[in-house]
Amino acid sequence: MGMVYKPIDPEKEGIEDLEILSEKLLSKPSPGSAGKTGTWRLYKPRILVDRCIKCGICWLYCPEDTIAWFYRGLPSINYDYCKGCGICANVCPVNAIEMILEGE
Amino acid sequence: MARRVLMGNTAVAEAVRLAGVQVVTAYPITPQTVIVERIAEMVERGELKARYIRVESEHSALALVYGAAAGGARAFTATSSHGLLYMYEMLWWVAGSRLPIVMTVVTRSIGPPWGLHSDHHDALTVRDIGWIIGFASSVQEAFDMTLQAFKISEDRRVMLPAMVALEGFTLSHTAESVEMPDEKSVSEWLPPREPLPFKIEPGKAFAVGNTGPDEVTMELKWLAWRAMERSRFVIRETDLEYAKRFGLRSYGGLVEDVYAKGSDYVVVAMGAWCGDLKEAVEKLRGEGYRVGLLRIRYFRPFPWEELREVSQSAKAVLVIDRAVSIGHRGILGLEVSSAIGDRVPVKNVIAGIGGVDTGPEDFYSIVKTFIEEYESGSIEGWSIPEWYMPWMGVVSK
Secondary structure (H helix, E strand, O other): OOOOOOOOOHHHHHHHHHHHHHHHHEEOOOOOOOOOHHHHOOEEEEEOOOOOOOOOHHHHHOOOOOEEOOOOOOOEEOOOOOOOOOHHHHHOOOOOEEEEEOOO | OEEEEEEHHHHHHHHHHHOOOOEEEEOOOOOOHHHHHHHHHHHHOOOOOOEEEEOOOHHHHHHHHHHHHHOOOOEEEEEOHHHHHHOHHHHHHHHHOOOOOEEEEEEOOOOOOOOOOOOOHHHHOOOOOOOEEEEOOOHHHHHHHHHHHHHHHHOOOOOOOEEEEEEOOOOOOOEEEEEEOOHHHHHHHOOOOOOOOOOOOOOOOOEEOOOOOHHHHHHHHHHHHHHHHHHHHHHHHHHHHHHHHHOOOOOOOOEEEEEOOOOOEEEEEOOOOHHHHHHHHHHHHHOOOOEEEEEEOEEEOOOHHHHHHHHHOOOEEEEEEOOEOOOOOEHHHHHHHHHHOOOOOEEEEEOOHHHOOOOHHHHHHHHHHHHHHHHOOOOHHHHOOEEOEHHHOEOOO
8 A cells, every 4th residue: 555644743743753763763682583593503612611711701702692701700601592603712712612513 | 142243164163052062073174174173162162062073084973973863962063075975874874863963064066176166966965865954045044054953853753864055165154244142042942952762871772773674674764754744844833933032034944935926937046146146036127027036945855835836826947056967957957847847847057066156147147048038939948957157158049
């Protein structure tokens, strides 16, 4: 159906439009709008707990925010959404993250 | 109310000061530079409490005020010509995100060759984006239009960025007497900005303009279209309200009518040279020609209703253009023809490109030729635009 517009009540229509606008223009974060993206993974990062110096660099670099880390604590990976890009393994200064083939 | 002698650029800076702008970004380009220089002095002296940010390019200048407006601030920047073209990508983001930013474009031709003088090509590249576009024709109007731009742009019914175009040098560097309302009465009329349609702040997680379905792209354009249609009301209303409140004159909304309604011949143009055009129209009226000028004040939203009304009783319409769409017609000529249809013959003259001086005598001859052509029935040539270039030795056919 074709749409035409000629303002009848600019005040009212303006306020209505503003509500629709914020819905269309803004997107709020929510888990997994593309499903659990962890299933895309070919390689899986594994943290070698003995080597980890708890610096948090992996947490800082993870592009998907799937690594949780608290100051001076051990990081942990959310495998539901980790796509296995390997950036964390690459930036780890002590090689404490290894990438293993999924399913092994 | 104070009366001062100001150049166009200084008058714009004064309007920015009175509007209480909070963030200003600056990248110099002639003939706009004086605006941001004056604002820098105002910030330095403490007359304007704004963050003044020097950026590395015009793209960043607009990107930064985009961010500032997204954070709820009243933001301003200014540019010209190539600077505006360098902003082009961000112009779409600002309008698409519906952030009320005010930007001055001091018009200047686009190279090659490098030129400093005015035509309308730079400002009219913004035509299709969703910016409100005003063209001032005097220093007073540059001041009034800038101040009103904040009010119109931030109105809940609108929420679109606004651009005020003023002619390089003929307005930007020309001193005229300007009446300015005082700071207190302006701040009552223009209170601090309401952070709409959204405000980015700590603790609120959301993304603006994230990847979305194709339908959302179309719906956002539809919403901007609706807002632009509503802005017609707001522009007319603001023009009247401002005049009444500050005891200044109303310009007539989207257009200024100088004897146009009811005249046999209507000339349509916009920008500073309308002053000279008025002089030519007055002279021709003195000689008995029933001719009037309809000056376009706002190019977006385009005043098609006003044009239709005026052309109802006209025999012929002449559009004098300062920008051309190569491959078709003058840009204003195209717009006017599409607004009034083919009920009235329209002649399109292209003049003053690159700032070529076009004075009252030129306009007198352009308008008189147009009337004579119509009266002698020789209008076949009107199907294509005519380039007014007297130095080439071809003044009339």
